[in-house]
Structure formats: C-alpha cells, structure tokens
Amino acid sequence: MTVLDRLLAGLPEAFSTAPRPSRIDGCPCCASRAGLDRLLRTPREQLTPGELGPYAASVLNTVGAPADLRYFLPRILQLVLTGELAWPELPLVGRKLAQAGWQDWPEAPYLRRLLDALWLDVLHDAGQWWDADAVLCALGAADPDGTGGRLAEWARFTDPVAVERLYEFALGGELEPRDAFWDERGAAYRTFAAWLRGPELQLAVEAAFLRTDDPTQLDQLITVHDILAA
Template identity: 65%
Template sequence: MTGLRNLITGLPDAFAAAPRPARVEGCPCCTSPAGPDALLRTPRERLGPEELAHYAGAVLDTVGSPADLRYFAPRILQLLLTGELACPELESFCLKLARASWQDWPEAPYLRRLFHALWQDVLGDGEEWWDAEAVLCAVAAADPATVEPALAEWARLATPTAVERLHEFLLHSGTEPRNAFWDRRAPGYRAFTDWLCDPVLLAAVEEAVHRTENPAHLEQLFTVHAVLETQRHRPAR
C-alpha cells in the first residue's frame, strides 16, 4: 500500500491551490447556517469524520457547491480511504466528484493517479481489506473511461490477491454486480457485466490454473472457473 498511502498523504499538498471558500451555502430548510460555516473555522487538514460526514453526504444536494467541494475533497478522500469516514460510501462520493466535474480541476492528474493506485492496491495487497466491486464502482463513477483498463488488469490474475478478489466477488454475487451504486445504464456497468461473461476471462482463469502451484489458490481458481463456466451455459434471458 506504500504508493497509495503516499498519494493519500499528499492530497493536501496536491490541493494547496484550491481556494478556501468564504462560506458554505446550505438549504435553509435542511441545514442550519452554523453547520456548514463551522467547517471553515477549522483548518481543512484538522477536520475529522464528525465534522465532515454531513457535508460529504449532502454536498451538491442540500449543501455546498462544486467550488467548495474542490476545497474539501482532499480531506474527505483521506478519511474515506483510510477508513476513518464510513459514510458516505466511496462510491457515493465519487458520484459527487463526477457531478462537480472534477476532471476539469487542476488537481485532476493527481486524482487519476490516486484512483489508479487504489485499484492497484485492490489487486495487489492482500493485507488490506478492499471490496473489489465497491472500488470498481467508485472508479467507474469518477471516471468511466478507466473501467475497461481496470478490468483488463484484473483479468491478468497476476497476483494471488487478484484471484482472491475475483473469488470473493463471484461467491457473493455470481456474475451479476450487486452494488447499489451502479448505474445500470452506464457504460461502466455494461463493461463489467460483459467482462464477467466474456470467454476471455474464462481463458485467463484456465491459464492461471496452469501456472499456479499453491493448493489454496488453485482451489479458488477452480471455484471461479466453475462459476464462470456455469454462467456461460446458462440460457440467455
């Protein structure tokens, strides 16, 4: 996780040029003026989950704007990716980043590196508990163009962790994504469902079987293969 950890730590410096808002507007029916403005009385890097949870969940709906989201985004991402902030989910927050047009921000290249490192960590670090589908859904929400490269990387099954993540997903969901934050009309969702049914993935699993000697990993691969093979022979709906 070293590369990802360094990027998480570096978020405040990467967003150093993001202007601090003079105030944070909120819906008068849903938010007291003292709530959003209280965020500005504490240095951004010292804001904790208690202060940011409501804003992070409600921003662009009943509070805040794209401009102040840019200012608070690095701290919210730090808390989400270290597990200190449990709500909103990462998928939900990435949807908000997309609504705020984060790819037009000067910090966009840094965020792309962060999302790439996050996915690499999902596939490569067995000591970190990541829900692969949740992270893929979040990445798809933030930047749909990254989904197919992410799936191609997963299909390589280059690490025991990549095999374990696929095994976990298929045991839990079969070949139908179940994360509630997927937009089933979006290209990212369609790319994922197509990938799960693609003979190329089945062939990649078979190739991984031939190069794997660890009995536990082989058992996972055999299970993955069985689930994918069953799906291949299932009648089309």
C-alpha cells in the same frame, strides 16, 4: 508506506491552490448553518469525520457546489480511504467527483494517479479491507472510460490477491455488478457486466490455473471457473 499512502498524505499539498470557500450554501432543512460555518473556520486537515461527514454526504445535492467540494475533497478522501469516515461510502464519493467535473480541475492528474493506485491496492495488497466491486463502482463513476483497463489489469492475475478478490466476488451471488451505487445505465456498469459474462475472463482464469501450483489458488480458480461456466 505504499504508493497509495504517499498519495493520500500528499493530497493537502496537491490541492494547496484550491481556494477556501467564503460561504457554503445549503438547504436549511438539510444542513445546519452552524455546522457549515464550522467547516469554514476549521483548518481543513483538522476536520473530523463527524464534522465533515454530513457535508460530504449531501454536497452537490442539498449543500454546496463544485468549488467548495474541490477545497474539501483532500480531507474527504483521506477520511474515507482510511476507513475513518463510514458515510458517505466510496462509490458515492466517486459519483460526486463526476458531478463536480473533477477531470477539469488543475489537480486532475494527481487524482488520477491516486485512483490508479487505489485499484492496484485492491489487486495486490491483501491487508486492505477494500471490496473490489465497491471500488470498481467508485472508480467507474468517477472515470468510466478507465473501467476496461482496470478489468484487464485484474484479469492478468499477477498476484494471488487478484485471484482471491475474484473468488470472493464470485461466491457473493449473481455474477453481475452488485454495489448499490452502480448506475445500470452507465458505461462502466455495462463494461463490468459484459466482462463477467464474457469469454475473456474464463480464458484468463484458465491461463492462471495452468501457470500456478499453489493449492489455495488452484482451489479458488477451479471454483471461479465452475461459477463462470454455469
């Protein structure tokens, strides 16, 4: 079990003091009263993707408030990060965390550990299905001040997975943040865009090339270097 797996499993306990809401308000055109009531009477950890998905996608827009999002967040994160809940996607959840002011919650230190573990999984676990751009978008929305540190960790290329993630991203098209949920006016977007175009990344790729003798990594690094140079 990875660190991320353990943190996901521990979410219910970490949020054990978050009070269950007595009512969830919502626009009657956008949310079923019966569906919202079902959320309230079903034990949180037993909620299915079909039951929780509509609420998770609409919360803080046409449904709900920060207090009820805090209560349901452990289950939302478990379902999203295991791939059981396809919508809302992770970057949208990151936006909603920022809207809710999660950094002021008692559970903020635990959530920060979970977000850090998620990024480390992106860089070190080849078995994960994560898209680095989407995860960075989600983390940048929730915690924009941490974007520079995450990019510095990526540029260390201490694991072949980190090289492969950059290779996959570079082959995907324009060298700029691409996820649909990026806020182009936001600090995280600007930091990532500048990193992709700046000399630090090129130097990191060149340093990684000099210290590896793995043919696959060498081919990937050459391709990335040529795309960056262009």
